[in-house]
Amino acid sequence: xxxxxxxxxxxxxxxxxxxxxxxxxxxxxxxxxxxxxxxxxxxxxxxxxxxxxxxxxxxxxxxxxxxxxxxxxxxxxxxxxxxxxxxxxxxxxxxxxxxxxxxxxxxxxxxxxxxxxxxxxxxxxxxxxxxxxxxxxxxxxxxxxxxxxxxx
Numbered sequence: 001x002x003x004x005x006x007x008x009x010x011x012x013x014x015x016x017x018x019x020x021x022x023x024x025x026x027x028x029x030x031x032x033x034x035x036x037x038x039x040x041x042x043x044x045x046x047x048x049x050x051x052x053x054x055x056x057x058x059x060x061x062x063x064x065x066x067x068x069x070x071x072x073x074x075x076x077x078x079x080x081x082x083x084x085x086x087x088x089x090x091x092x093x094x095x096x097x098x099x100x101x102x103x104x105x106x107x108x109x110x111x112x113x114x115x116x117x118x119x120x121x122x123x124x125x126x127x128x129x130x131x132x133x134x135x136x137x138x139x140x141x142x143x144x145x146x147x148x149x150x151x152x
Contacts, residue, residue: 001114002091005133008108009141010101013148018105019077019098021148023048028056030147033139036060050074054082069094090114107144109137 011018021027024047029038042055048071058065065088073081077098084092091114099106111133 003113003115003130005111005113005130005137006108007134007137007141008106009145010104010106011145011148012104015077015098015100015105018107018144018148020047021144022096022098022107023074023080025054027147031140031143033136036136048074048080048082053085088116090116107141109140111137 025040025043026046028040032038037059039057039059040054041057042053044052048054050071050073052071054069054071056067056069058067066086067084067088068086069082069084069092071080072083073079073095079095079097081093081095083094091112093112095108095110097108097110099108113129113133115129
């Protein structure tokens, strides 16, 4: 079964600035909650581009997870999409959507995912994963808002 989590946030910053901040690879670890550590193992460019393959190590609580994703869509100042190619989900498609709105930017994270049937799937439930994802993306939006506000 495919599940969906969608979170939106308004940033009182220009569209180009919000998009550039989220598409900058070095900002991925900065956006995570304190309990979720991410190390960038390999990324071909500083700013995400179509076809980029990103290799991360995610440490969630005591779990060390290798995460590989490919940028399958990249439309500057509109959207970019990363799709999991190797990691803990049977399906992970994360769309980052940007819209110029009321003198700022409305950004939406839209995540489609499917749990694995292996040990990860057995140890988790959709309720746990959905709750974690909602917390992670709420934290990401708040951290992005703080970083973008400081930069202005």
